[in-house]
Amino acid sequence: xxxxxxxxxxxxxxxxxxxxxxxxxxxxxxxxxxxxxxxxxxxxxxxxxxxxxxxxxxxxxxxxxxxxxxxxxxxxxxxxxxxxxxxxxxxxxxxxxxxxxxxxxxxxxxxxxxxxxxxxxxxxxxxxxxxxxxxxxxxxxxxxxxxxxxxxxxxxxxxxxxxxxxxxxxxxxxxxxxxxxxxxxxxxxxxxxxxxxxxxxxxxxxxxxxxxxxxxxxxxxxxxxxxxxxxxxxxxxxxxxxxxxxxxxxxxxxxxxxxxxxxxxxxxxxxxxxxxxxxxxxxxxxxxxxxxxxxxxxxxxxxxxxxxxxxxxxxxxxxxxxxxxxxxxxxxxxxxxxxxxxxxxxxxxxxxxxxxxxxxxxxxxxxxxxxxxxxxxxxxxxxxxxxxxxxxxxxxxxxxxxxxxxxxxxxxxxxxxxxxxxxxxxxxxxxxxxxxxxxxxxxxxxxxxxxxxxxxxxxxxxxxxxxxxxxxxxxxxxxxxxxxxxxxxxxxxxxxxxxxxxxxxxxxxxxxxxxxxxxxxxxxxxxxxxxxxxxxxxxxxxxxxxxxxxxxxxxx
RNA sequence: GGGCCGCUAGCUCAGUAGGUAGAGCAACGCCCUUUUAAGGCGUGGGUCACAAGUUCGAAUCUUGUGCGGCUCACCA
Numbered sequence: 001x002x003x004x005x006x007x008x009x010x011x012x013x014x015x016x017x018x019x020x021x022x023x024x025x026x027x028x029x030x031x032x033x034x035x036x037x038x039x040x041x042x043x044x045x046x047x048x049x050x051x052x053x054x055x056x057x058x059x060x061x062x063x064x065x066x067x068x069x070x071x072x073x074x075x076x077x078x079x080x081x082x083x084x085x086x087x088x089x090x091x092x093x094x095x096x097x098x099x100x101x102x103x104x105x106x107x108x109x110x111x112x113x114x115x116x117x118x119x120x121x122x123x124x125x126x127x128x129x130x131x132x133x134x135x136x137x138x139x140x141x142x143x144x145x146x147x148x149x150x151x152x153x154x155x156x157x158x159x160x161x162x163x164x165x166x167x168x169x170x171x172x173x174x175x176x177x178x179x180x181x182x183x184x185x186x187x188x189x190x191x192x193x194x195x196x197x198x199x200x201x202x203x204x205x206x207x208x209x210x211x212x213x214x215x216x217x218x219x220x221x222x223x224x225x226x227x228x229x230x231x232x233x234x235x236x237x238x239x240x241x242x243x244x245x246x247x248x249x250x251x252x253x254x255x256x257x258x259x260x261x262x263x264x265x266x267x268x269x270x271x272x273x274x275x276x277x278x279x280x281x282x283x284x285x286x287x288x289x290x291x292x293x294x295x296x297x298x299x300x301x302x303x304x305x306x307x308x309x310x311x312x313x314x315x316x317x318x319x320x321x322x323x324x325x326x327x328x329x330x331x332x333x334x335x336x337x338x339x340x341x342x343x344x345x346x347x348x349x350x351x352x353x354x355x356x357x358x359x360x361x362x363x364x365x366x367x368x369x370x371x372x373x374x375x376x377x378x379x380x381x382x383x384x385x386x387x388x389x390x391x392x393x394x395x396x397x398x399x400x401x402x403x404x405x406x407x408x409x410x411x412x413x414x415x416x417x418x419x420x421x422x423x424x425x426x427x428x429x430x431x432x433x434x435x436x437x438x439x440x441x442x443x444x445x446x447x448x449x450x451x452x453x454x455x456x457x458x459x460x461x462x463x464x465x466x467x468x469x470x471x472x473x474x475x476x477x478x479x480x481x482x483x484x485x486x487x488x489x490x491x492x493x494x495x496x497x498x499x500x501x502x503x504x505x506x507x508x509x510x511x512x513x514x515x516x517x518x519x520x521x522x523x524x525x526x527x528x529x530x531x532x533x534x535x536x537x538x539x540x541x542x543x544x545x546x547x548x549x550x551x552x553x554x555x556x
Numbered sequence: 557g558g559g560c561c562g563c564u565a566g567c568u569c570a571g572u573a574g575g576u577a578g579a580g581c582a583a584c585g586c587c588c589u590u591u592u593a594a595g596g597c598g599u600g601g602g603u604c605a606c607a608a609g610u611u612c613g614a615a616u617c618u619u620g621u622g623c624g625g626c627u628c629a630c631c632a
Contacts, residue, residue: 040572062632102632192558193629254632278627279559303560306626346572348561350626361580380578412594461593500588500595507590521592533592 035383036390037346042084045269045300055090057082058262058270058299059157060097063142064125065108068323069353070273070307076342077271077304079155080394095265096157100126100139101166101251103216110322122215122235126163139163149326153335154397160265167248172227174260174294175244175252178205179223181293185256188288192280205256209249212238218249255282259290259298267299271347277303304347311356314455324353331451332359334444337366340395344369355456363410363445366395374404406431406438413449415535418463419543422450430543463529465544468551472530477515478523479556484513485524486553493546502538528552 045055059078061071075096082094104125107117113131117138120128128138135141147159165171178185185205190198204220210233221230221239229250230241244250252260262270276283287298313328329338332355341362345351354362371377372385373392379385393400408416408431420426424446428439453462466472474482489505496502510520525534528549534540541549 064632099632105631194557197629257632274560274627275632276627277560278629280628281559282628282632284559284628305561350561365580409594415593500590503590503595510590517590518592525592535593536595537592539594 035387036084036343036394038080038084038343038394039087039390041081041269041300041302042088042090045081045085046088046090048297048300049268052268053091054093055085055268056093056095056266057085058095058097058265058267060095060099060160062099062102062125063139063146064102064104065142066110066323066325067142067146068325069309069329072326072329073304073307073342073347074271074273075150075155075157076153076339077302077347078269079157080343081269083394094157095160095267097160097162097261098139098143099162100124100137100143101163102254104128104138122217124163124209124214124216126161127214146326149330152330152397153326153338162251166251169245169248171252171260171264172245174264175206175250176227177293178252178256178260179229181205185289185293188292189255189285191285191288205253206250207253208247209251210236210238211240211242211247211249212236214249255285256289256293258282259286259294262286262290262299263294263296266296269301270299271302271304274303274305277301302347305350308350308352310352310354310358311456313355314451329353330448332448332456333362334441334448335397336395337362339397340366340369340391343394344391355452357458357461359452359456360411367407367409369395370405370407373400376404401437401441403435403437405441406434408442408445410445410449413446414453414457414461415540416543417446417450417453419465419540421464422454424450460531463531463534465529465548466527466552468548469555470552471555472526474523474526474556477519478526481510481513481515481520481523482527482553482556484509484515485520486550486556488512490541490546490549490553493541493549499536499538499542502541503536506537527556 045057049055057078059074061067061074078094082092085092101124104117104120104123106121107114111117111131117128117131120138125139126137130136130138130141132141135144143159143161150156182203182205186199186203193199202220204223206220206229207216208218208220208229208231209216210218210231213233213236215233215235217235218231218233221232223229227244228241229244229247230239232239240247242250251257261267272283275281278284283301290296290298309324313324313332326338333341341351341353368377369388369392372379372388379388413427416427416430417424420430424443427446428434428442431442434442485506488509489502493502496505506520507517510517513520521537522532524537525531528534528540528544535543
């Protein structure tokens with residue numbers, strides 16, 4: 001692009017282009033910057049590390065309890081960045097670290113058999129039994145819960161099990177290096193501590209699970225400057241001098257462990273929660289450690305915020321200590337929409353995941369984004385269109401469907417399901433012919449909608465169509481209104497061109513019966529569903545079906 | 557005490573290429589002789605917390621102030 005072109009184009013965007021500063025012009029020339037935060041992060045990673053054959057993106061947590069939506073935010077944030085990198089043709093390794101060699105510190109409130117678990121405090125969580133008896137350990141149970149559900153939302157990391165790594169001696173070199181740099185590490189960790197909190201007395205960058213009783217209640221007695229490490233256990237009195245390469249219980253303390261692994265795996269990107277991301281926090285000290293002790297630049301990062309919950313994910317889940325996890329989300333939101341929630345929100349902003357009436361709005365928002373992507377709805381401007389389209393792409397579990405999905409608004413879907421008492425096959429039968437792909441998505445959405453209606457929606461949202469013969473208590477006026485509706489509208493329901501025509505006929509029916517339309521509506525809803533209100537009557541009659549409505553109303 | 561984040565319409569929030577302030581809901585109005593839990597159209601409404609600075613131009617960048625929140629300094 002030569003300068004005259006820039007100038008011409010610049011005039012369009014910058015009315016004051018002719019007087020703009022050089023800085024403004026430079027900014028303008030770079031204006032093709034990525035719109036989505038995942039793309040921006042991907043570009044930052046590439047800019048920071050340069051062109052590489054392989055980029056490593058990492059995430060991980062300690063499975064010391066139920067892995068909740070907050071933890072999930074980290075996984076999906078990384079996954080979105082991984083996709084953005086891959087979309088740029090990069091080769092990416094996406095690792096997820098299960099820190100299952102951490103100590104079992106306290107028993108979470110929502111665990112079964114707390115007395116049993118109590119006995120294993122101070123053990124590594126990988127050696128605590130699974131209180132459900134399903135998996136080989138407490139840690140494994142939580143890992144399996146997550147690993148089995150992630151594919152549903154299109155997330156496929158390479159899992160790394162830290163207990164296995166440490167016990168296999170994988171990090172022996174890293175531990176030795178930390179011991180050599182012991183004094184320097186101490187200085188780094190003390191940097192942001194005030195006088196009262198400086199490390200007191202002897203400090204070791206390694207800790208040991210006792211080989212006799214498995215607890216971490218040990219103290220280091222010495223290091224021989226090479227591979228030999230001595231310790232004793234305060235619980236069982238065991239004393240031992242082991243070799244770092246074979247001493248299975250030895251591990252690095254957290255703030256050294258993390259940076260050591262950044263170096264070991266050559267991590268280029270890893271976000272962290274806000275608890276890690278303040279000065280003196282673990283990400284901050286780890287940054288110093290990886291540079292000064294392991295000689296590697298810290299990864300590109302960002303801070304993600306916490307997630308709040310609004311409404312209840314189900315009637316049964318109000319027990320104490322209940323945390324909301326990914327399966328809870330998937331019962332109410334179809335997988336694309338789970339991804340959409342996270343892809344559509346910048347990681348460093350807090351947001352709430354709703355299980356109440358907001359669910360309807362979230363579905364509507366997603367549908368709108370979908371229409372914009374497919375050009376079925378105009379976006380305000382090109383920028384909005386491009387951003388919405390990108391969010392839509394990133395929200396897909398695999399790839400974008402081959403044609404625009406058939407949209408059934410969530411609220412309408414709920415009503416249809418209530419009419420058909422949750423029978424999805426019957427519901428599908430009322431829709432126009434769909435492709436296999438479209439039907440699959442509707443079925444998925446219907447399962448969520450039905451769960452939501454039954455478990456999360458407010459009581460007055462639900463209704464059930466009466467069975468013929470189940471007669472409502474109506475006054476004479478009401479009975480007259482219902483008869484009028486039946487005889488002047490329902491009997492020729494199929495002759496109306498559209499819902500609007502039916503609506504008109506409904507009002508005409510009230511007039512014929514000599515009653516207020518209000519009364520007719522109330523009476524009709526009472527007769528059909530036993531409530532004072534319901535979905536818009538005109539469409540509702542058609543949805544229930546002429547035969548069934550007649551069968552019900554014939555009692556009057 | 558250190559650090560971080562937020563403060564935009566009545567409410568919930570978009571708005572991080574600096575270029576005339578936006579959406580949804582609420583409100584108000586009009587229309588379809590009819591909003592009964594998927595009606596349509598339209599209108600009003602903001603000192604973008606406050607102050608100063610940079611700039612031709614600031615919600616946007618800088619500094620300071622206020623209010624609210626989070627986080628670290630013990631452990632991961």
